[in-house]
Every structure is written in C-alpha cells, then in structure tokens.
Amino acid sequence: MAGTRSTGRRERLRAETTAEIKRTALELMGSGGPDAITLRAIAREMGMTANAIYGYFATRDDLVTVLIADVYTALADAVDAAWTTSAQAAPAERIRAWAHAFRNWALANPEGFRLIYGDPVPGYRAPDGGAAPDAARRVCIGIAALADTAWGDAEQAYGDSDFDWADFDPGLLDKVRPAFPALPPAGVALALRIWGHLHGLVSLEIYGHLHAQTLSPQKLFHAELTQLVRSLNVDDSNRV
Structure with missing residues (x-):
C-alpha cells in the first residue's frame, strides 16, 4: 500500500x-x-x-511538439464546443459562435496563438505528419463547416467563381472533401476567405498592431463579423 x-x-x-x-x-x-x-x-x-x-x-523539439499539440487541441476543443452548442441556431448565429470562440481563445492564450500561428520556432523540425495532425484537421474542418453552413444562401453570390480543385492543396482537400462532399471548389475558396476575415483581425490584435489605432478591438471585430455575415446572406433569424 x-x-x-x-x-x-x-x-x-x-x-x-x-x-x-x-x-x-x-x-x-x-x-x-x-x-x-x-x-x-x-x-x-x-x-x-x-x-x-x-x-x-x-530535446527542445520534443517539448515544442508537445506544446503545439496541447495548444492546438485546446483551440480545437474551444471552437468545436461553440459549434456543437449552437447546433440548433440559425447559420449566422453559428458562424458568430465559432468566430467569437476563436477570438476569445486567442485572447486568453496569446502565447499559444503565437506558437501555432506566428513565427516558427527557429530550427524546430516537426515529426512526420505534423505536431498536432488531429487538432489541425478539426480546426480545418470547423472552418470548412462555416462555408458549408452558409453555402446554400451564399452560392448565388460566390458560386460563379472560376475555382477548381487544382487550386487547392491536396492535403486540405483530403480533410475537407470527405467531410463536405457537396461543397464545390468555390465553397472551399469561401471557407478560406472567411478564415482570412476572422484570422486577420485576431492576429493583428494578438500582436498588438491594433492598439495604437483603436481602443475597441472587440467592436471592430464585431463590425467585421457583422459585415461578413451580411455578405453571406445567411439566415439570421435567431438574432435579437
């Protein structure tokens, strides 16, 4: 004993x-x-x-690999939880829930955000398959889910683009196409465009580039998200 x-x-x-x-x-x-x-x-x-x-x-690389896996998994858990919790909400509300979960996690974990989305650790070599392949796949699928949820309403505005499958990395398509087989190349492009909107402002905020320009980065993010939802023309019936 x-x-x-x-x-x-x-x-x-x-x-x-x-x-x-x-x-x-x-x-x-x-x-x-x-x-x-x-x-x-x-x-x-x-x-x-x-x-x-x-x-x-x-080794230092062993530590970095564990850190990336922990951080990426925590992010995936946060955005997945927001997506699951909002399952019965209108598409616009689900997009907002995912976006706010992403920003809130980043603000609460700025060092973790910088580790997975910022400058690489000098000399670090990730293991074959990446440091956090499952978490990276989950976040990627989450981003594609935003486009898939919006596509029925957004197709009229975004469906006439000239994207085809050859425009995308095969590794990305290996994750997205099995999960959303009906999403066309233009829908995958839309997912990346949505990601650019959300990630761009959050990255500027985490790295301190917005603080000299605005005292209300949250208000700026909310305005950008509102405009994004409007551009997608998605159902916003849950908005009060």
Whole structure:
C-alpha cells in the first residue's frame, strides 16, 4: 500500500513539473519570442539543473511538439464546443459562435496563438505528419463547416467563381472533401476567405498592431463579423 502511495506521489509530482515546464516555455516565448524556448532557459527559470529537465523532455523539439499539440487541441476543443452548442441556431448565429470562440481563445492564450500561428520556432523540425495532425484537421474542418453552413444562401453570390480543385492543396482537400462532399471548389475558396476575415483581425490584435489605432478591438471585430455575415446572406433569424 505504501508503495502505491509513493508511486502515485511521484507521478503527481512529475505531472506538475511537466505542466510547469510547458507553462514556463510559453511565458518565455511571450516575453522573448519563439527563439527564447530552450531547455536551459526553462531550467534556469524554474531553478532546475539542465540535466534534470532532460528527464522530462529529451530535446527542445520534443517539448515544442508537445506544446503545439496541447495548444492546438485546446483551440480545437474551444471552437468545436461553440459549434456543437449552437447546433440548433440559425447559420449566422453559428458562424458568430465559432468566430467569437476563436477570438476569445486567442485572447486568453496569446502565447499559444503565437506558437501555432506566428513565427516558427527557429530550427524546430516537426515529426512526420505534423505536431498536432488531429487538432489541425478539426480546426480545418470547423472552418470548412462555416462555408458549408452558409453555402446554400451564399452560392448565388460566390458560386460563379472560376475555382477548381487544382487550386487547392491536396492535403486540405483530403480533410475537407470527405467531410463536405457537396461543397464545390468555390465553397472551399469561401471557407478560406472567411478564415482570412476572422484570422486577420485576431492576429493583428494578438500582436498588438491594433492598439495604437483603436481602443475597441472587440467592436471592430464585431463590425467585421457583422459585415461578413451580411455578405453571406445567411439566415439570421435567431438574432435579437
């Protein structure tokens, strides 16, 4: 019995130290950029020896891979939850729910946002298939779902484009086409355009580029989202 308690204590302490290492890595990146993530710097911040930290992560790249997987999964969970919760809402409201979930997550996790959408960590080599293939697929599918939800109403305005399947990366199509077989190339293009609208303002906000221009970035995001929904001509019957 005593051995079981001892093992459980060691596992708990290891989990706590691992979480602190990851937290410290993101804090270092937030203050010093992606090249500030080094095992020696993390060890120094935590008061550990360099050799001790190697017992948790054998290499810097191992740590970065785990960080990306954690961050990307958290983002995927946030936007998926918003999409699921709004399942009975009108298309416009579902688009708003997803968009606000994305922005809220980014504002709450600016270092994580920078890790997956900002400057790459210098010298980092992701494993084959990427650091977080499942989470990346989920976010990609979520973006395509926005276009798929809007397409019935938006097709008249966007359906006459000259996009064809050759215009898109095969890896993207491998994710999107099985999930939304009725979505045409113009619909996939619309998904990317929606993503550009949402991601652009959030990225400017996270990197501090809006603060010198506006005291109300949330109001600006809301206005852009309102205009986007109007341009899609989607059902907005749930709007009060």
